[in-house]
Amino acid sequence: MNNKASRQKTEKDLALKNEAPRLDGAAELAETSELAEFFKTGSLVFRLQLKSEWAEPERMCSLLLFSINLILLFWFAAADVADKFPVPLFITQSYLTLFVALQIAFVRLFEPEEADRAFDHLVVSPINYGAWYVAKLMGAVVSSLLLVVPTVLISALFSGESIIIERLSSVLALASSSAVAASSLGVLLSALVARVGARQILFPLLYFPLSAPVLLCAVNATSTVLSEAAANAATNNPWLALLAIFTAVYFLLGFIFYGDLLRS
């Protein structure tokens, strides 16, 4: 009996001794695996999203054509005052066009997954929702930038104002930053209304008030850059800090709640 007890004790001690080194390394290995899984999932979802966007090029083309139409309509409507206020008009119509077009893009964000019925499979699968959100956001940012650059270029061309052409790179940078902020919000709200019936009505009702601060920052920052006396407007612009804060807030909210919203 004593021999059996002592043998069991020895075996137990040996098992613990052998296990101890594995326990020390296991936590690190799990952490590395989790991070690797995060990047793997994120890159996969990102690539799939780009693939689905390219598979239906009319999705992007239709948005571009919509933007060009809006710009044209705007310049027709503002023809009488275009010469008096070229810079404010350029800023107004560029950002209004962008935000309205982006709103349409975000409402349709989950359409590729829903069309393939992949959405429900993704939701019930053990996917890392944080990675899914980041990937979705990156895809939305890429799509937004493909919209921002032509829209701003065409607007600048129609305005014909020399100061806009000279500082076009700064304007493009600001418009792109605002598109990133708008995308953070857009992906979050798309997830919020993904399962709601009145999505087409509800999304604009929530998107426009929440994106108004982003729009204000973008407009004011661009006004500062395009003002005649702006020396270091690109770097010494307080509106940029505010834009960065909004981007961070919406990104954080999206990262935290994306999974809960899609699983609900």
Added chain:
Amino acid sequence: MDKIAFFTISLFTAVVIGYVRGFYEAPVDVIQGQIYRIIFLHVPAAFCSFLCALVLFVYSIAALKTKKPQHLFAQRASTEVGLVLTVVTLLTGAIWGRPTWGSWWVWDARLTTTLLLALLFAGYLILYKSSRPGLGRLKTCSILGIIIFADVPIIYKSVDWWRTLHQGHTLFEADKKPISPEIETVLIYSIVATLVYSGWLVYLRYRAIKKADEVESLTLDSVR
């Protein structure tokens, strides 16, 4: 008279007393004259609407943690009352702005962001109504409540961040208050009275929503 009616009438009377004091006790403003007296309706309504957004935020967090439907009812109640108070704020602000700024509406930062808050409250109620009852609605509405609260600091800080026509901070300035002590006393009374009355309204709405939900579930049970 039952307790509910008694408290409702008493608290409403306390609010009305604030307006009466504002008319008879507070002195005339040197610059704006008599029109400034709308402050005793405008400022308390604005203050309480922001507090409703805070209540919405608190119950949103609580709902996500506990998953209790009662917290969702409290969210809806505070949103409804908050929407009414925000609309009152905007209307009284427009009435005050007409003789003061010469216009019913200006695209001032604080007015604009208060209008945005009203739209967000309305959006919350539409989301609530559009969603099917259950855990899904609780989660989506709670998350939206948290997002809406992120707008409230922007409204409050807007006076500091943007150039604006609106009156700067009045009550919480330690150094040099742009308000006389007599007006300040009545204003604080009005704020407190409106605050208590708004809280009572939120409670009444919460009770009504909870009862309606109970009746609905009983009806569904009987149908099944």
